[in-house]
Amino acid sequence: MGSRFFLDASTGPAKMALALEIHLPDNALTQKRSALALLVERAAAGDAAAFEQLMVQSQHKVMALSWRILGNEADARDASQEVFLRVYKYLGKFKQDQEFNPWLSRITVNVCRDVLKQRQQRHEQLQDDTPDVAQLPFAHEDAEQSLVRQQRRELIMRAIAGLPFKERTSIILRDLEGLTTEEVARILKSSNTTVRSQISSARRKIRDYCRRYFSAEQSHEL
Amino acid sequence: MNCKQVEEALAQFVAGELEDRREREIAQHLPTCVNCAAVAGEYRESRELLQDFAPPVFGDDVYAEMRRNVWRQIEAMPQRASLRQVFGSWLRPQVSWAVAMTLLIALSALAIYFIRKDQDRPVQFASNPVPTHERAVVNTPTPLSPSKREREKHQAGSGRIERRHDLRRAPDRTPSVALNSPDAKSIGSQANPQADGSFDPSALRDSGEKLRLEMQTRNPNIRIIWFTQKEPKSAGPHSKGT
Numbered sequence: 001m002g003s004r005f006f007l008d009a010s011t012g013p014a015k016m017a018l019a020l021e022i023h024l025p026d027n028a029l030t031q032k033r034s035a036l037a038l039l040v041e042r043a044a045a046g047d048a049a050a051f052e053q054l055m056v057q058s059q060h061k062v063m064a065l066s067w068r069i070l071g072n073e074a075d076a077r078d079a080s081q082e083v084f085l086r087v088y089k090y091l092g093k094f095k096q097d098q099e100f101n102p103w104l105s106r107i108t109v110n111v112c113r114d115v116l117k118q119r120q121q122r123h124e125q126l127q128d129d130t131p132d133v134a135q136l137p138f139a140h141e142d143a144e145q146s147l148v149r150q151q152r153r154e155l156i157m158r159a160i161a162g163l164p165f166k167e168r169t170s171i172i173l174r175d176l177e178g179l180t181t182e183e184v185a186r187i188l189k190s191s192n193t194t195v196r197s198q199i200s201s202a203r204r205k206i207r208d209y210c211r212r213y214f215s216a217e218q219s220h221e222l
Numbered sequence: 223m224n225c226k227q228v229e230e231a232l233a234q235f236v237a238g239e240l241e242d243r244r245e246r247e248i249a250q251h252l253p254t255c256v257n258c259a260a261v262a263g264e265y266r267e268s269r270e271l272l273q274d275f276a277p278p279v280f281g282d283d284v285y286a287e288m289r290r291n292v293w294r295q296i297e298a299m300p301q302r303a304s305l306r307q308v309f310g311s312w313l314r315p316q317v318s319w320a321v322a323m324t325l326l327i328a329l330s331a332l333a334i335y336f337i338r339k340d341q342d343r344p345v346q347f348a349s350n351p352v353p354t355h356e357r358a359v360v361n362t363p364t365p366l367s368p369s370k371r372e373r374e375k376h377q378a379g380s381g382r383i384e385r386r387h388d389l390r391r392a393p394d395r396t397p398s399v400a401l402n403s404p405d406a407k408s409i410g411s412q413a414n415p416q417a418d419g420s421f422d423p424s425a426l427r428d429s430g431e432k433l434r435l436e437m438q439t440r441n442p443n444i445r446i447i448w449f450t451q452k453e454p455k456s457a458g459p460h461s462k463g464t
Binding site for chain 1: 230233234237261264265267268269271272273274275276277278280284285288289291292295296
């Protein structure tokens with residue numbers, strides 16, 4: 001018995017409903033996981049080609065997570081390189097019975113934390129560079145949809161950059177990476193309760209930041 | 223539910239993380255409360271912004287350069303042998319045989335050394351008896367032997383000292399037996415030879431002769447001398463006891 005997916009399409013006044021049932025083999029996901037586990041095992045045994053393939057499969061995920069936490073491309077590239085170096089170094093200690101992706105996410109989070117600490121030591125605090133909401137260009141100054149989207153993205157990026165590291169990481173892993181609270185807790189080596197509290201606090205702060213931005217925008221319009 | 227409880231749960235409500243019962247309660251409360259509805263709207267808007275927060279699309283060249291840098295740094299890493307490799311090299315046949323033979327030879331040498339050391343140790347419990355005419359030499363002042371003055375002090379009260387004086391003046395013909403001495407048997411046999419050459423002290427007692435036992439301790443300054451003298455059985459009433 002496979003997994004079922006239903007698509008419901010009701011069309012106009014006739015109210016005709018169409019349901020499409022799709023069966024997927026149960027072992028599809030298992031096969032995918034097994035392929036990754038086999039790749040990891042070969043890479044851990046010293047197979048250079050397997051490690052190269054592992055990097056190709058994981059590079060998008062690692063770069064995206066690094067970029068979201070660090071906020072710029074240069075730091076994300078440096079962090080991603082360091083992540084794969086650590087993977088190469090510690091792959092021998094990776095237990096084959098655990099999943100590879102959460103382990104990779106944990107390494108990525110730890111590397112990003114180190115990069116942020118180095119940045120702070122160099123007095124390059126992103127929070128200090130976070131512009132006040134009034135300085136951000138407002139949407140009404142440019143009607144182009146892509147520019148609006150870019151500005152909204154910058155807005156949320158600034159809001160996230162203003163969060164403490166643990167809240168930032170929690171909300172990125174939960175709301176952007178789509179992991180469950182339990183998975184986030186395992187990656188951050190925290191309890192479920194702590195992660196939920198951090199996520200709630202992060203959402204509240206992002207909401208407050210956005211509200212202040214939109215309030216300032218409205219007052220500027222006036 | 224009051225507004226405070228609703229506001230605390232609104233972020234989870236918007237994210238769809240609440241259980242059905244609580245979700246229904248909040249959904250029923252929102253139409254009745256303007257403030258809570260406004261806050262829910264703000265949470266929805268920030269969540270939409272968050273969902274739009276997608277990373278930029280990086281080109282393949284960026285990823286390829288990243289992988290090249292990784293391999294470059296891996297090749298530059300010092301090749302450190304793992305513990306397994308280190309121990310594996312120790313267990314190679316030639317090395318293991320050499321180590322085993324070395325240990326065996328060393329242990330054998332130690333064993334031989336200690337065995338020979340035990341065998342060469344001299345027996346210190348007793349020494350050869352000193353001839354009686356040389357007693358004066360033995361009793362010359364030594365760290366542990368009484369001086370002449372002390373001997374004269376105790377002369378009246380100690381028969382042993384008298385005997386020493388007697389020994390100095392006259393040779394002592396009391397046969398003495400030194401324990402563990404190689405000459406013990408020969409001394410005894412001179413006094414009272416037995417048929418098998420052994421020495422019978424009881425024979426001396428019966429004969430009224432003195433028996434003198436000397437034991438040399440490990441301390442060269444200490445010697446135990448035991449005298450025994452018995453009157454012969456046929457002795458008169460004025461004979462002395464031991």
